[in-house]
Amino acid sequence: MDDGFDEWYRRERPRVERIVLVACGGDPDVAADASDEAMVRAYERWRRVRAMDNPHGWVTAVALNVARRKFRRRSHERRVLDVASRTETDVAADPDVDGSVTLWRAIAALPRRSREVIALRYVDGLTEDQVAASLGIAVGTVSSILSRARRELRRELEPHESDQLSS
């Protein structure tokens, strides 16, 4: 019986994975694992999830929570260092012509909730109100986090700024 899950899964899975990718600082394994886990939970409760106003929001929230725990368990600090060292290697092998290596490194260095806010705001395209509703925090908190995160990213991206951010 077609309960709509297959089509929803094909549409939502890549979308959620990209949001989580940014939220976890650019680790594709964490992003994929968290997205799969969230999809399993969605299927487990599909009757309830399907009836929600916003199943996408729910599954995104679940995926972010799963990613958060995976990230924490593997030791946040070690992960960030791994990403940083990986990108250093990449830099040596392949010049960071578009600034994306620097950008991933800067994102990975942000606090976890800042990455989540950035992901929902910039990747999912939510408004600050929607980000607040999605994460269960106040709009003022989102604004405050976003403002700090932008400041941090701009500072890290300084060398690329003239090439990348003013285009």
Next chain:
Amino acid sequence: MGDQPDRFADAPEAADASGTDDDLAPHIRDAVISTQLRAAAPVESIKRHGRRRRRRRRLARVGAGAAAASALTLGALVVIDTADENNDLDVLAVEGSNRTWQWSEYDSLVSRDGTTTGVSVRRNDASPDLLLYFRPGPVCLDAASCAEHPASYTEADHNADVAVGGALNAGTLDPESGYFRDWTVVAVPNATGDLHLGRTGADAAPDGRAHVGSNNTRQIIKGVIKHAKKHGIERIVLAGSGSGAFTVYRAFEAVDESFSDVDVIGLTDSASFPTTPGLPTNCLLTQFTDAWNLNLPRAWSDRYTGPLDLSRYYEFLTEQHPSRRFGLITADDDEFGRSLYGRGLDRCASPNQKVPAAAWVEAMDDASATAIDAGWDVFEAAGREDVLLRDLDSTERTDLDNWLDELMENQP
């Protein structure tokens, strides 16, 4: 928030940031698109896992129901005093109380007026989960506030609290629908008016009555630590609301050190530490010391010097206990918090001030951001304090139950 189309589905160019107000968005989007992602699992594999979990969950429910049905249900008052020479209390050893509230009174637990008190316990013999909950209530900091604090908590108070509609059957503790309905719950009453942490003799206390909250708390926590394994407890949430939440901040360390093989989660409700200048007031901090002799952990003074900044408590706990999880619940309309933190806002001689509502919301935003940066999970309620004891009228996915579910990782 409506369901939105996948802007990445067809063309990268379609992924705009819906009116974001700076130029970081396209760069982040490009970085995402250029990252090699793993192939998605086949949908059949996802469904197979989901079906398997559903089956496991059904089996677990059947097992729990059978265990509950076979348990004794004496329903009588249980008075236990199992204090040993170390004076720890086995508060979980309530016989015949499966899934019903019981009053356990101990000679060594003392209310502010010197009479004996106890704890309210709702055991679920089939559950490996324990909520150790420090209850909220008024504080006794000076003559005026002490007059408003009930000086004792007795069996009669317990009976009122566990009656239908009582305080211990509300919100997340509701036996039918509350998040913790299937957990074992130990609720510690606010019998001492000192954040469960006071350590002053009668001569120093504002109304001439000793503050002994710290002694009560120590016995309860020591007892839980010592006896939890025996009772099959595998996960503990150390939680508190309002004045009880301060207990969690301060007492977490004692629990954590001894529960190395048990999952312990700290959950503070309606007691935040903002970085807002002037909050909490010096007046309040002085009263904490003068009235209750409150102190900070030794590791705190090893780590921090200079002016006291309690908002560092978030990073302090996450850094002291990196393998633990912490949750913070804030309330926009927190009368208790506004009153407590407002004490002496203008001058210490006139302590009965409240933090203005707008400033409070700002302070809570600030506290949330600080806690989030420190790795805490935060739930912000748009309403009154003591959120764990309220029935939140919410059907959003970020409602309290869902948030707690994720915090606890309560998955089969």
